[in-house]
Each structure stands twice: as C-alpha cells, then as structure tokens.
Amino acid sequence: MLGYIAKRTALILPVVLGVCVIVFVLIHLIPGDPAMVMLGQDASPEEVARLRSAMGLDRPLAVQLGSFLLRLAHGDLGVSIFQGEPVSRLVLKQLPATCELAVASMLIAVLIAVPLGVISAVKQHSLVDVASMGFAQLGVSMPVFWLGVLLILNFSLRWGLLPSVGRGKPFLEGLAVLLRTGDYLPLADSLRHLTMPALTLGLTTAALITRMVRSSMLEVLHQDYVRTARAKGAPERAVIYRHALRNALLPVVTIVGMQFGALLGGAVVTETVFAWPGIGRLAITAISQRDFPLVQGCVLVVALVFSLLNLAVDVSYTLIDPRVRHGIAQRQ
Amino acid sequence: MKRARNKSVILGGVLIGGLLFVAAFAPFIAGDPYHMDMSQRLLPPGPGHPLGTDQFGRDLWARLVFGSRVSLQVGIVSVGIACTLGTALGLLAGYAGGWVDAVIMRLVDIFLAFPVILLAIALIAVLGPSPVNLMIAIGLVNWTMYARVVRANVLALKHREFVEAARALGLRDRAIMLKHVLPNTLSPIIVLATLGLGHAIVAESTLSFLGLGVQPPEPSWGWTLAFGMKYLRDAPHLSTMPGMAIMLTVLGFNLLGDGIRDMIDPRTRNRA
Numbered sequence: 001m002l003g004y005i006a007k008r009t010a011l012i013l014p015v016v017l018g019v020c021v022i023v024f025v026l027i028h029l030i031p032g033d034p035a036m037v038m039l040g041q042d043a044s045p046e047e048v049a050r051l052r053s054a055m056g057l058d059r060p061l062a063v064q065l066g067s068f069l070l071r072l073a074h075g076d077l078g079v080s081i082f083q084g085e086p087v088s089r090l091v092l093k094q095l096p097a098t099c100e101l102a103v104a105s106m107l108i109a110v111l112i113a114v115p116l117g118v119i120s121a122v123k124q125h126s127l128v129d130v131a132s133m134g135f136a137q138l139g140v141s142m143p144v145f146w147l148g149v150l151l152i153l154n155f156s157l158r159w160g161l162l163p164s165v166g167r168g169k170p171f172l173e174g175l176a177v178l179l180r181t182g183d184y185l186p187l188a189d190s191l192r193h194l195t196m197p198a199l200t201l202g203l204t205t206a207a208l209i210t211r212m213v214r215s216s217m218l219e220v221l222h223q224d225y226v227r228t229a230r231a232k233g234a235p236e237r238a239v240i241y242r243h244a245l246r247n248a249l250l251p252v253v254t255i256v257g258m259q260f261g262a263l264l265g266g267a268v269v270t271e272t273v274f275a276w277p278g279i280g281r282l283a284i285t286a287i288s289q290r291d292f293p294l295v296q297g298c299v300l301v302v303a304l305v306f307s308l309l310n311l312a313v314d315v316s317y318t319l320i321d322p323r324v325r326h327g328i329a330q331r332q
Numbered sequence: 333m334k335r336a337r338n339k340s341v342i343l344g345g346v347l348i349g350g351l352l353f354v355a356a357f358a359p360f361i362a363g364d365p366y367h368m369d370m371s372q373r374l375l376p377p378g379p380g381h382p383l384g385t386d387q388f389g390r391d392l393w394a395r396l397v398f399g400s401r402v403s404l405q406v407g408i409v410s411v412g413i414a415c416t417l418g419t420a421l422g423l424l425a426g427y428a429g430g431w432v433d434a435v436i437m438r439l440v441d442i443f444l445a446f447p448v449i450l451l452a453i454a455l456i457a458v459l460g461p462s463p464v465n466l467m468i469a470i471g472l473v474n475w476t477m478y479a480r481v482v483r484a485n486v487l488a489l490k491h492r493e494f495v496e497a498a499r500a501l502g503l504r505d506r507a508i509m510l511k512h513v514l515p516n517t518l519s520p521i522i523v524l525a526t527l528g529l530g531h532a533i534v535a536e537s538t539l540s541f542l543g544l545g546v547q548p549p550e551p552s553w554g555w556t557l558a559f560g561m562k563y564l565r566d567a568p569h570l571s572t573m574p575g576m577a578i579m580l581t582v583l584g585f586n587l588l589g590d591g592i593r594d595m596i597d598p599r600t601r602n603r604a
Contacts, residue, residue: 018442029458141583143534143554145541146575149561153572157565265447269538273561283450284542287457299446299454307445 005315012311017069019303024068027296028061037290038081077300078293080286087297091279095301098278100171101201101270102263104194108202109209110256114249116206117213121221121248122240132210139207144266148200148273155196165275168193197274201266205259212255216248223247250321257313261306341591347584355400362397365390365551374567384569387559392569396577399551403581406467406546407532413471414532415525418478419514425479426486427509437483440476448473452535456544466545470535478524485517523593530585537578553578 035051036043052058056067071078077087116136120129156164168174171194174187220226221244229243230236268280275281283298285291354361369389377384383392425436443451452469459465489495490513498508537554539545546552548559553574560570 014438015441015445018438019445022442023454026454026458137583137586138579141530141586142579143537143541143575143582145538146557146571146578149557149564149571149575153564153568157568262447265449268447268449268453269542272542280450283453287453287544295454295457299450302450303446306447310445 004318008311008314012307015307016304019307020069020072020300021065023296023300023303024065026299027292028064030290030292033057034081034290034292037292072300077297080294081291082289083291083294087293090282090294091297091301094277094279094282096170097167097276098264098267098271098280100194101197101267101276101278102260104171104198105201105205105263106256106260108198109205109259112202112206113209114213114252117210118217118240118245118248120210120214121217124218129214133214136207136210136214139204140211142204142207144200144204145269145273147203148196148270151196151200152273162192162196164196166193167277197270197276200273201263201270204266205263208259209252209255213248213252216251217244220244220248250317253316253320254313257309257316261309264302264305338591340587340594344584344587344589344591347580348588351400351404351581351584354397355404358397358401362394363391365394365398366549367391367394374563374570376567377569383573384567386556386570387563387567392556392573395551395556396553396574399553399556399574400577400581402463402546402550402552403533403536403578406463406470406536407529409467410470410474410532410536411525411528413467414474414528415478415521417471418475419482419517419521421475422479422482423486423509423514423517426483427490427505427513433483436479440479443473443476446473449535449538452539453542453544456539461539461544461547463546463550466536466539469539470532473535474528474531477528478521481520481524482517485520486513489513489516519596523589523596526585526592527589530582530589533578533581533585537574 033048033052035048035055035057039047039051049058056064059067075088077091079085080087080090083090116132120132123129152164155162168189168191169177169186171187171190174190177186178184226239226244229239234243264280267276267278268283270276271278271281272284279298279302283295283302286294286298367390369385372381372385372389373387375381375385375389381391381393383396386392386395421436421439425433446454451473455469455472456465459469495508495512498512503511536545537552537557540552540554541558543555543558546555548555557571557574557578560567560574563570
C-alpha cells in the first residue's frame with residue numbers, strides 16, 4: 001500500500017508542474033509591463049528598461065520560466081510589487097484565515113448534510129425527504145454572495161446580532177486563551193466573526209453533500225447485504241448505521257474532499273463579501289492593483305493545496321475501504 | 333416517482349420558459365433600463381416601479397429584465413465554448429487513445445487542479461473585464477467535465493458492433509467519430525449543458541459581482557447586486573431582487589437538467 005501511495009504522489013508531480021507552467025504563462029500574458037507598474041506612468045524609458053533588465057524580464061520566456069521554476073523549488077515566490085514583502089510571507093500570513101473559514105464551513109456542511117441525507121434516504125418520499133431535497137435544490141441554486149448578503153441584512157443590520165465584516169481573534173488563539181486562562185471572550189469574538197462567513201459557505205456546500213449522501217444511501221439500501229442484514233433480524237438502527245451508512249459514505253468522502261478544494265475557491269467571493277482577511281481577498285486586491293507576483297503566488301498556492309487535497313482523498317480511500325486496499329494489493 | 337421527475341422538468345421548464353419570454357420581449361414589458369431620474373432614487377417597490385429604483389433613480393424591474401439578456405447570452409455562449417471544446421477533446425482522447433489520450437487527460441487533470449472561479453478570475457485578469465472575455469473565461473474553465481464524460485462514453489462505445497461495422501465498411505475515422513460515435517454521446521452532453529447553463533450564469537454574476545465581468549452602465553444582475561450592497565441598510569431590495577433573479581434562473585436550469593438526467597439515466601430512473 002505504501003507503494004501505491006508513493007506512486008499516486010509521483011503522479012501529481014506532472015500536474016503540479018503543469019499548474020506552475022500555466023500560472024506562469026497566464027501571468028506573463030497579462031497586458032501591461034510589471035516594470036512600468038512598479039515605477040509608475042512618469043518613469044523614463046531608460047529607467048523602465050533598467051528595471052526590466054534587473055527583473056530579468058528582457059530574457060526569453062523559456063529562460064524566465066526555468067528560473068521561475070528553480071526559485072519555486074526553493075520556496076521563493078518573488079516579491080510583491082506594492083507591499084515590497086516576499087509573496088510567500090504574505091500568502092502564508094493570510095492562509096490560516098482561509099483555512100479556518102474552509103474548515104468551519106466544511107464542519108457545518110457535514111453536520112447538516114449527513115443526518116439530513118440519511119433521513120431523506122431512509123424515509124424516502126416522506127415530508128422530511130421532500131423538505132430536505134427542496135433545501136438542497138435551493139442551496140445549490142443560490143449564489144454564495146447572495147446568501148452572504150441576506151445573512152448580513154438580517155443578522156447584522158436588522159437584528160444586530162453579529163458583526164458583518166472582518167475577522168476576530170484567530171480561532172485557535174482564542175481557544176488557547178480559554179484553555180490557559182479561562183477567559184472565553186477572545187474565543188467568543190472569534191466565533192461571532194466566523195459564524196456568518198462559515199454559514200454562507202457551509203450551507204451551499206451542505207446542499208450539495210446532502211444530495212450525494214441521499215443518493216448514495218438509496219443505492220446502498222437496495223443492496224443484497226442490507227437485505228441479508230434485515231433478514232437475519234438485525235435491528236433497523238444497526239442496519240442503517242453499521243451496514244448501510246459505512247458503505248454509503250465512501251463516495252461522500254470524495255465529494256467532501258473535492259468540495260474542500262472548491263471551498264478554497266468559493267472563499268474568494270465570501271471573503272470579499274465579509275472582508276475576511278484570507279488568501280481569496282488577497283488575490284482580488286492583487287488583481288486590482290496589477291500586483292503580478294502576488295496574483296501568481298495566490299493562484300499557485302491555492303491550486304497546489306487543491307491538488308494535495310485530491311491526493312489525500314485518493315489515499316484516504318485505501319485507508320477506509322478494505323476493498324480498494326485489497327484491489328491494489330492484488331494488482332501489485 | 334415518475335410524477336416527481338415530471339414535476340422537476342415542468343417546474344424547471346416554467347421557470348426557464350418565463351425567463352426566455354422576459355428576455356425575448358424585454359422592450360415590451362419594461363421601460364428604458366438606462367433612464368435616470370435622481371428625484372426617484374432608492375425608492376422601495378411600489379406603484380410605477382414594481383421592484384423599486386436604484387441609486388440613480390433607474391427602474392430596477394427594467395434593469396433586471398434587460399439583465400436577463402446579458403445573463404442568458406453569457407451563459408449560452410460560454411456553455412457553447414465549453415461544450416464544443418470539451419466534446420471535441422473528449423472524442424479525440426477516447427477514440428485515438430494512446431499518447432493523444434494521455435496528453436489530453438493530463439491537461440484535464442491540470443485544469444481540475446484549479447478552483448473554477450479562481451482560474452476564471454486569473455483569465456479575466458489576463459483578458460481584461462468585458463462581456464466577451466467573460467464568456468471566453470467561463471467557457472475555458474468548464475470544458476473539462478464535457479471532455480471526461482464524452483471520453484468515458486467513447487471508450488465504452490468504440491468496440492461496439494456498429495462502430496466495428498462502420499470501420500469494416502471502410503469509413504474514415506473522422507466520419508465514424510462524427511456520424512456514429514458522437515450522436516450516441518449526445519444525451520449526457522445535453523444534461524451537462526443544461527446544468528452548465530446554471531453554473532455559467534452563477535459564474536457570470538459572481539465575476540460581475542467582483543467587478544471583473546459586465547461593466548456598468550450595462551444592466552447585469554451580479555453588478556447590480558454588488559452595487560446594492562452599499563445601500564443595504566436603506567434599500568435592501570437593490571441586492572435582494574437581483575439575487576432572487578439569479579437564484580430562480582439557476583434553480584430552473586438545475587431542475588430541468590436533473591429531470592432530463594433522471595429520464596435518460598436508467599440507474600436513477602427508479603430512484604428519483
């Protein structure tokens with residue numbers, strides 16, 4: 001199995017390389033000269049030419065790509081034009097906020113979707129089923145930013161319950177303070193800020209996962225082994241949770257993993273609506289300022305995290321499903 | 333079960349039929365979407381202005397009615413681009429096999445490594461914000477699902493008797509692909525395209541919301557919603573109404589796509 005994991009990891013290397021090349025080419029196709037952007041409109045052509053040469057922009061594109069990949073291998077993503085700081089430092093500074101939002105959203109999504117999907121499948125065609133499928137259909141049709149606006153309108157402006165923008169203390173920091181000193185205020189502040197953005201992303205994701213859990217459960221509930229379990233007199237609870245749900249959750253793991261990546265993309269919009277200081281907002285600001293290295297860094301980091309998540313999903317299959325593990329062992 | 337499926341198609345059809353009607357007859361059912369009247373700004377829904385007015389006193393109903401044309405146009409063209417590109421590459425990959433398949437599928441893997449909206453944002457940054465570029469960007473980020481589905485279908489079809497027979501008759505590969513294989517992969521493509529229209533309209537409104545899509549003063553649902561956020565306290569209808577329009581449209585396409593899939597796919601036919 002270790003061999004499979006190593007092989008699967010080796011397979012994402014060409015993908016990662018392809019991602020780096022596409023991002024590099026895309027950013028270099030952006031109209032406008034980075035040297036000109038850095039120096040401003042008043043710069044003389046000589047100054048621009050000097051800076052272009054210093055930045056290596058006068059070299060052939062293939063040479064630039066080679067040196068870009070070489071620097072990338074050393075973790076060097078370049079320097080932000082506007083902030084003058086290394087891009088890697090800026091991205092790493094914002095990344096925890098995005099991860100916090102994505103994890104909280106996924107937690108909300110799974111907590112809603114799994115029970116709802118299971119109940120819908122078990123009580124197919126009941127009122128609960130119709131209602132939860134209605135919720136799911138509305139959820140997948142609702143643009144993320146509109147849900148965000150509706151939440152702000154009601155929870156912030158109308159009822160004044162939650163702050164509409166910004167991030168409080170980082171969640172983990174708040175938790176640490178609570179555990180160390182017993183002071184719950186930083187954690188409460190963190191949760192108050194996190195609730196609406198996480199609900200926005202979480203509810204739309206929950207809709208998608210609910211449909212997946214329901215259809216996967218329905219498929220499993222019609223299998224022979226479920227009928228056998230019932231026939232041998234196993235209690236209905238055991239049939240549903242021990243026999244059906246454990247098997248139905250396999251495709252759900254895939255969709256959760258893939259959705260986690262999509263959450264990173266969805267965070268771009270949610271972070272803009274709630275002024276959440278994450279990597280998505282950083283990317284949007286960088287685009288509006290034409291800060292090329294920063295745009296490149298943000299897109300690259302998100303795509304790499306996305307690829308690694310897909311790898312994790314594949315590997316997790318071998319851990320949770322003995323059939324997959326057995327199949328790999330047989331092929332080897 | 334059959335009734336539930338039909339309901340989904342009917343409801344989706346009604347929503348999309350309504351949208352097409354509104355878009356086709358926009359000049360007859362709404363006034364000028366560009367007409368400003370500062371004495372009438374930020375009015376709530378009421379007589380004269382069924383959905384209220386915006387910050388320049390323009391009629392919101394007219395803005396949304398004409399905005400439906402923009403959304404539909406971007407949706408249809410971008411799905412057309414994604415569908416054509418994805419189907420062609422999927423057909424080629426599945427039929428040719430070997431290194432052609434390997435290269436195309438690696439390209440799919442690379443594109444799938446990007447969250448769709450982020451890649452679309454990067455493309456817009458390259459191409460510049462405009463409706464045409466918006467269609468190209470949304471089309472270019474969505475071709476992979478068509479390629480994967482078509483390739484999988486072609487792989488299943490290419491060793492079937494009717495393809496073998498066509499080959500035995502001496503037909504060229506191009507003719508076999510276009511006349512015999514492609515028509516047999518059409519039903520999943522129709523389902524994907526219907527669902528894809530909803531996704532494309534959300535992508536359009538999202539990019540316009542972020543200021544990277546349709547530019548003012550052209551009426552766009554996403555942009556109107558984004559601008560309305562500045563007046564959320566005094567005129568919430570400016571944000572809620574365009575959002576409702578987007579949601580109903582996407583809901584319509586989703587219901588229609590789901591319904592058609594359930595009718596075509598024998599595996600879900602009994603479980604819908």
